[in-house]
Amino acid sequence: MEPLDTVLDDLAAGKYLLLTTFRRDGTPVATPVWVMRDGPALAVCSALDAGKVKRIRNSGRVTVCASDRRGAPRGPAVSGIAEVLAPGDRAHVIELMKRKYGLLARIGLVGSALRGGRERMVGIRIRLDG
Numbered sequence: 001m002e003p004l005d006t007v008l009d010d011l012a013a014g015k016y017l018l019l020t021t022f023r024r025d026g027t028p029v030a031t032p033v034w035v036m037r038d039g040p041a042l043a044v045c046s047a048l049d050a051g052k053v054k055r056i057r058n059s060g061r062v063t064v065c066a067s068d069r070r071g072a073p074r075g076p077a078v079s080g081i082a083e084v085l086a087p088g089d090r091a092h093v094i095e096l097m098k099r100k101y102g103l104l105a106r107i108g109l110v111g112s113a114l115r116g117g118r119e120r121m122v123g124i125r126i127r128l129d130g
Contacts, residue, residue, distance in 0.1 A: 093123030
Protein backbone atom coordinates (compact mmCIF):
# COMPACT_ATOMS: atom_id res chain seq x y z
CA MET A 1 0.00 0.00 0.00
CA GLU A 2 1.24 3.48 -0.87
CA PRO A 3 2.06 5.97 1.87
CA LEU A 4 -0.78 8.40 2.61
CA ASP A 5 1.22 11.43 1.44
CA THR A 6 1.80 9.81 -1.95
CA VAL A 7 -1.90 9.04 -2.34
CA LEU A 8 -2.81 12.63 -1.37
CA ASP A 9 -0.26 14.02 -3.82
CA ASP A 10 -1.51 11.79 -6.64
CA LEU A 11 -5.16 12.73 -6.05
CA ALA A 12 -4.41 16.44 -5.69
CA ALA A 13 -2.21 16.48 -8.81
CA GLY A 14 -5.17 15.72 -11.06
CA LYS A 15 -7.57 18.35 -12.27
CA TYR A 16 -10.67 16.45 -11.13
CA LEU A 17 -11.62 14.22 -8.24
CA LEU A 18 -14.64 11.93 -8.23
CA LEU A 19 -16.21 12.61 -4.84
CA THR A 20 -18.75 9.98 -3.82
CA THR A 21 -21.08 10.83 -0.96
CA PHE A 22 -23.83 8.63 0.45
CA ARG A 23 -27.55 9.17 0.94
CA ARG A 24 -29.21 8.13 4.20
CA ASP A 25 -30.17 4.80 2.64
CA GLY A 26 -26.56 4.18 1.59
CA THR A 27 -27.00 4.97 -2.10
CA PRO A 28 -23.75 6.41 -3.49
CA VAL A 29 -23.84 9.70 -5.40
CA ALA A 30 -20.67 10.53 -7.36
CA THR A 31 -19.75 14.05 -8.46
CA PRO A 32 -16.60 15.25 -10.26
CA VAL A 33 -15.10 18.28 -8.49
CA TRP A 34 -11.93 20.35 -8.61
CA VAL A 35 -9.46 19.27 -5.95
CA MET A 36 -6.63 20.97 -4.08
CA ARG A 37 -4.11 19.71 -1.54
CA ASP A 38 -4.61 21.28 1.88
CA GLY A 39 -1.82 20.06 4.14
CA PRO A 40 -2.66 16.51 5.33
CA ALA A 41 -6.01 16.58 3.51
CA LEU A 42 -7.76 17.42 0.25
CA ALA A 43 -10.01 20.43 -0.25
CA VAL A 44 -12.89 21.04 -2.61
CA CYS A 45 -15.31 23.92 -3.02
CA SER A 46 -19.06 23.62 -3.51
CA ALA A 47 -22.27 25.59 -3.49
CA LEU A 48 -23.69 25.68 0.01
CA ASP A 49 -27.03 24.27 -1.13
CA ALA A 50 -25.55 21.38 -3.16
CA GLY A 51 -26.73 17.86 -2.41
CA LYS A 52 -23.21 16.69 -1.62
CA VAL A 53 -22.97 19.28 1.16
CA LYS A 54 -26.20 17.99 2.71
CA ARG A 55 -24.99 14.39 2.45
CA ILE A 56 -21.61 15.25 3.99
CA ARG A 57 -23.31 17.00 6.90
CA ASN A 58 -25.49 13.93 7.39
CA SER A 59 -22.63 11.45 7.19
CA GLY A 60 -19.07 12.47 6.45
CA ARG A 61 -18.29 9.11 4.87
CA VAL A 62 -16.94 9.52 1.31
CA THR A 63 -14.82 7.82 -1.29
CA VAL A 64 -12.57 9.67 -3.74
CA CYS A 65 -10.63 8.77 -6.86
CA ALA A 66 -8.98 10.58 -9.72
CA SER A 67 -11.38 11.23 -12.60
CA ASP A 68 -11.92 13.15 -15.79
CA ARG A 69 -14.28 16.13 -15.97
CA ARG A 70 -17.24 13.88 -16.69
CA GLY A 71 -16.59 11.70 -13.66
CA ALA A 72 -15.06 8.66 -15.34
CA PRO A 73 -12.77 7.10 -12.70
CA ARG A 74 -9.03 7.12 -13.42
CA GLY A 75 -7.81 5.05 -10.54
CA PRO A 76 -8.84 3.19 -7.42
CA ALA A 77 -11.28 4.67 -4.92
CA VAL A 78 -10.00 5.62 -1.47
CA SER A 79 -12.29 6.03 1.54
CA GLY A 80 -12.23 9.02 3.82
CA ILE A 81 -14.15 11.43 6.01
CA ALA A 82 -15.32 14.81 4.72
CA GLU A 83 -16.33 17.84 6.71
CA VAL A 84 -18.03 21.06 5.66
CA LEU A 85 -15.82 23.92 6.80
CA ALA A 86 -16.92 26.98 8.72
CA PRO A 87 -17.66 30.14 6.70
CA GLY A 88 -14.41 31.67 7.99
CA ASP A 89 -12.41 28.98 6.15
CA ARG A 90 -14.00 29.79 2.77
CA ALA A 91 -11.31 32.31 1.80
CA HIS A 92 -8.54 29.76 2.42
CA VAL A 93 -10.16 27.20 0.10
CA ILE A 94 -10.82 29.86 -2.55
CA GLU A 95 -7.14 30.86 -2.42
CA LEU A 96 -6.09 27.22 -2.88
CA MET A 97 -8.43 26.99 -5.85
CA LYS A 98 -7.14 30.22 -7.45
CA ARG A 99 -3.54 29.10 -6.95
CA LYS A 100 -4.11 25.75 -8.66
CA TYR A 101 -6.68 26.62 -11.34
CA GLY A 102 -5.68 30.21 -12.09
CA LEU A 103 -7.80 32.01 -14.67
CA LEU A 104 -10.42 29.24 -14.80
CA ALA A 105 -11.01 29.61 -11.05
CA ARG A 106 -11.26 33.38 -11.31
CA ILE A 107 -13.82 33.10 -14.12
CA GLY A 108 -15.81 30.60 -12.06
CA LEU A 109 -15.70 32.90 -9.05
CA VAL A 110 -17.06 35.79 -11.12
CA GLY A 111 -19.92 33.54 -12.25
CA SER A 112 -20.54 32.53 -8.65
CA ALA A 113 -20.61 36.18 -7.57
CA LEU A 114 -23.24 36.89 -10.22
CA ARG A 115 -25.36 34.02 -8.86
CA GLY A 116 -25.30 35.19 -5.26
CA GLY A 117 -21.76 35.81 -4.10
CA ARG A 118 -19.11 33.90 -2.26
CA GLU A 119 -21.49 33.42 0.65
CA ARG A 120 -23.08 30.67 -1.44
CA MET A 121 -19.80 28.76 -1.45
CA VAL A 122 -18.43 26.43 1.15
CA GLY A 123 -15.14 24.59 1.56
CA ILE A 124 -15.01 20.86 2.15
CA ARG A 125 -12.00 19.12 3.71
CA ILE A 126 -11.44 15.42 3.03
CA ARG A 127 -9.18 13.32 5.26
CA LEU A 128 -8.33 9.94 3.84
CA ASP A 129 -8.54 6.78 5.91
CA GLY A 130 -5.24 5.25 6.84
